[in-house]
Amino acid sequence: MNARDWCASALHEERIAQALWDLAEPTPTKVRAILNDLGYVDERIHDLKQSGAATRFFLDLRDKGGRLCLEGSAAGEQTVVDKCVAPATGPFTAGGRKQ
Template sequence: MTRGPASTSASTRTGRVLVAVSLAALALSGCGSDEPNGGGSRGGPPGNASSKTSTAPSAEQAAFAAMLDKVARPCPPTDGVPSEPADRNPSGPTGKRPTGPADERSVPPGETPPTDPVEPGTPTGPETELNARDWCANVQHEQRIVQALQAVPEPTPAKVRKTLNGLGYIDERIHGLEQDGKATRFRLDLRESGGRLCEAGRAAGEETDVTVCAAPATGEFTVTGSGSSR
């Protein structure tokens, strides 16, 4: 009978241990319940993936960029840094200034050649605003656009848009598409890598004409200078 108190004391200690273990288990399960459901603040990876997706170019924009790169492949690279316009370098492959001496200019019969040096006029228009790559790419774009639009009978705005889309020019880069009598006028935003190239065109069958223009390097598309590339 003297073992009764010892058995009671051991049983009490065992009960206390079980209670402590149960409380610890409840505490651990309670910590897990603090995790937010669904897209909570701890969902870092999904949120980051979403933001990256929203800033990535669409397939259409990627195809447009690839087209611009392909068209300008024969042209000098700029790596985003504008170079000297082609017309400022008379010896360059795309320079348009005469290379002969000033005294070899043709003079009408019976007239005396001028003795004073003739000062060249100050360049104006897109040639003063476009870099060498843009000026070269302009020629490539002009040729392919004119060739395609000359084959379009009754060039309505819808037909012109479809033709330009077929060449790789996406809708967000086509501006000012409007009917002008039997012709259709349009402008193309061809800016890339800090360039300022744009084209202004008039689709009119065999009389189709496309001229080079310049736009701000960044920001909203507006034409700041225009002229003829021919």
């Protein structure tokens, strides 16, 4: 992950987590609506699915050769959004978390 991705990840993580924090009953439909309202288009939202009380998702944020993606779990006060890496080119597939 390059320096640009690293810096951008913190801004995206905070913005999304704050928007999802107070979401009651985070269903995939509600999570998608919030992500869309934040400007993330459907083509960038992947694997949006219910997992128990949480809704999990990936966001493809690759831009200009970057590899940034985010992995999220919307679960009210237990909401977590963290950076991950994706291939620089080709179809989106999420890789592991990159610290």
